[in-house]
Amino acid sequence: MAVVSTPATLERALPAMDNAEVLRIRNDFPVLDQFVNGRPLVYLDSGATSQNPVSVIEAEQEFYEQRNAAVHRGAHYLAVEATEVFEDARQTVADFIGADFAETVWTSNATEGLNLISYALSNAALWAAQGRGDARLKDLAVGPGDQIVVTEMEHHANLIPWQELAFRTGATLRYIPVDDSGALRMDLAPDILGERTKVLAFTHASNVLGTINPVQELVSLGRKVGALVVLDACQSAPHLPLAVKELDVDFAVLSGHKMLAPTGIGVLYGKQEFLDVLPPFLTGGSMITTVTMERAEYLQAPQRFEAGTQRISQAVALAAAVNYLAETGLERVHRWESDLGQRMVAGLESIPGIRVLGPAAGLDRIGLAAFDVDGVHAHDVGQFLDAQGIAVRVGHHCAQPLHRRLGLTATTRASAYLYNTTDDVDAFLDAVAGVRSYFRV
Amino acid sequence: MSLDQLYQQIILDHSKARHGSGLAGIAAPEGASTGQSHQLNPVCGDEVTLRVAVEDGKVAQISWDGAGCSISMASASVLSELAEGMSVAELHEVIGKFREVLRSRGKIHADPEILGDAAAFEGVARYAARVKCAMISWVAAEDALNQAS
Numbered sequence: 001m002a003v004v005s006t007p008a009t010l011e012r013a014l015p016a017m018d019n020a021e022v023l024r025i026r027n028d029f030p031v032l033d034q035f036v037n038g039r040p041l042v043y044l045d046s047g048a049t050s051q052n053p054v055s056v057i058e059a060e061q062e063f064y065e066q067r068n069a070a071v072h073r074g075a076h077y078l079a080v081e082a083t084e085v086f087e088d089a090r091q092t093v094a095d096f097i098g099a100d101f102a103e104t105v106w107t108s109n110a111t112e113g114l115n116l117i118s119y120a121l122s123n124a125a126l127w128a129a130q131g132r133g134d135a136r137l138k139d140l141a142v143g144p145g146d147q148i149v150v151t152e153m154e155h156h157a158n159l160i161p162w163q164e165l166a167f168r169t170g171a172t173l174r175y176i177p178v179d180d181s182g183a184l185r186m187d188l189a190p191d192i193l194g195e196r197t198k199v200l201a202f203t204h205a206s207n208v209l210g211t212i213n214p215v216q217e218l219v220s221l222g223r224k225v226g227a228l229v230v231l232d233a234c235q236s237a238p239h240l241p242l243a244v245k246e247l248d249v250d251f252a253v254l255s256g257h258k259m260l261a262p263t264g265i266g267v268l269y270g271k272q273e274f275l276d277v278l279p280p281f282l283t284g285g286s287m288i289t290t291v292t293m294e295r296a297e298y299l300q301a302p303q304r305f306e307a308g309t310q311r312i313s314q315a316v317a318l319a320a321a322v323n324y325l326a327e328t329g330l331e332r333v334h335r336w337e338s339d340l341g342q343r344m345v346a347g348l349e350s351i352p353g354i355r356v357l358g359p360a361a362g363l364d365r366i367g368l369a370a371f372d373v374d375g376v377h378a379h380d381v382g383q384f385l386d387a388q389g390i391a392v393r394v395g396h397h398c399a400q401p402l403h404r405r406l407g408l409t410a411t412t413r414a415s416a417y418l419y420n421t422t423d424d425v426d427a428f429l430d431a432v433a434g435v436r437s438y439f440r441v
Numbered sequence: 442m443s444l445d446q447l448y449q450q451i452i453l454d455h456s457k458a459r460h461g462s463g464l465a466g467i468a469a470p471e472g473a474s475t476g477q478s479h480q481l482n483p484v485c486g487d488e489v490t491l492r493v494a495v496e497d498g499k500v501a502q503i504s505w506d507g508a509g510c511s512i513s514m515a516s517a518s519v520l521s522e523l524a525e526g527m528s529v530a531e532l533h534e535v536i537g538k539f540r541e542v543l544r545s546r547g548k549i550h551a552d553p554e555i556l557g558d559a560a561a562f563e564g565v566a567r568y569a570a571r572v573k574c575a576m577i578s579w580v581a582a583e584d585a586l587n588q589a590s
């Protein structure tokens with residue numbers, strides 16, 4: 001059942017993706033085959049949530065039709081079957097992100113993964129203070145006077161858990177600012193991190209700007225000061241080859257629903273040396289060794305962080321999604337989407353009154369573009385596009401501080417995936433070109 | 442339902458005219474009792490700060506500041522024109538009617554006799570995601586009225 005990613009050498013030998021291949025891919029996605037407001041649906045909101053191929057929908061259905069049972073308990077046939085596919089799914093996803101089996105923890109989504117880390121770190125302080133657990137917890141614990149560093153471009157999910165960690169522990173939250181183009185001020189970063197920096201958390205790819213951040217440079221800055229490095233891979237894992245161990249980050253999170261899987265399943269990657277000693281976030285069934293009326297001892301990772309009955313069918317479906325992506329080849333997907341992103345930006349920049357956020361045309365970006373239309377609010381832009389069957393995201397995209405920094409409150413964002421053609425992008429561009437005249441700006 | 446039924450000319454006009462906007466520059470009538478309310482739509486960041494001035498049981502003035510989409514700005518503009526001169530009780534009733542129409546998903550028609558230009562927002566009721574845009578200033582007015590009277 002486990003399919004590993006297409007080896008890079010083989011993938012390079014495959015031809016680049018083209019519209020003909022994308023049209024075949026689209027046949028696997030039933031939801032895309034419909035009319036909205038009398039027009040064929042053009043779905044350009046995969047940055048918010050992606051659609052599911054038939055193989056993913058069937059994997060979940062097959063689980064319920066043939067194998068449904070609680071995992072890791074019971075000796076009956078179904079329980080064994082369910083446990084097997086559940087753990088096979090973990091191996092498939094671990095291989096896909098370049099992690100080891102025991103370092104791959106199921107969560108509901110990336111948001112839960114980030115909260116899990118932040119609570120484990122404040123719990124570490126509580127444990128260390130009472131001499132509980134491993135001696136290394138003293139080094140991991142976040143406390144008064146420590147620093148947590150994020151960036152100004154973070155999604156709220158990679159900002160608020162750290163604000164709250166700072167609040168709980170008395171640590172200080174600092175951030176690496178962005179410049180007017182939205183790029184990280186890497187020149188300032190070395191002075192923002194310091195000896196007391198315990199955590200450096202940043203996004204791999206920005207959900208608003210489309211930039212891919214310099215992970216290696218950031219990791220080495222984090223290493224210099226002995227900080228834990230946390231990578232938000234929500235917008236990268238679905239779209240480009242990700243190898244968390246190669247990147248040498250300490251933790252990484254992703255959401256399944258952004259990568260062809262259903263909602264309710266995500267992954268936390270953590271280096272085993274940390275996962276095995278950090279205190280749990282949620283406690284309860286399935287994550288313990290011995291329980292008395294007074295206290296409990298906990299299993300090692302991954303079960304240590306998987307309290308309660310797990311999202312079994314969703315995990316199986318995520319493995320099916322990952323197989324779908326691996327079979328297509330993420331390097332190929334990445335190149336196709338980069339081209340779509342470039343097409344969006346070049347097209348948008350040629351329309352009067354449009355300001356595209358993030359890197360200019362020709363510079364690296366993933367397959368998305370957020371933009372402001374002079375004189376027309378993003379909600380009106382989104383409504384206008386919807387009337388033509390085009391689905392985009394409007395608002396602050398869960399990045400209020402970044403929008404404020406760029407002098408905006410809301411923008412419109414188009415985000416592509418492997419099932420989008422150049423025709424989709426062109427239909428979107430044609431529609432955007434009509435926005436300002438419709439609203440008489 | 443076409444886009445033009447949502448964005449009626451009257452709405453597009455009001456979204457640019459913005460009657461009653463410029464809170465800081467407009468003084469409340471002397472002797473009037475005032476109430477002020479700030480409302481925010483966290484989904485899109487739209488916001489309105491609206492002040493109601495009441496004199497002898499009547500709405501003497503509505504002024505506001507805001508940032509948002511054409512529906513929310515037009516709605517605040519229409520409201521400030523419509524409300525002036527109404528009794529407090531009348532305005533409460535009109536706000537109630539407006540809310541009823543907008544929450545009806547298109548089932549209840551707006552009566553132009555009662556709602557005036559605000560009847561143009563009838564089409565918004567069919568777009569569940571936009572109902573809050575049209576309501577934001579009316580919610581602010583309701584809150585401000587309660588403080589003023």
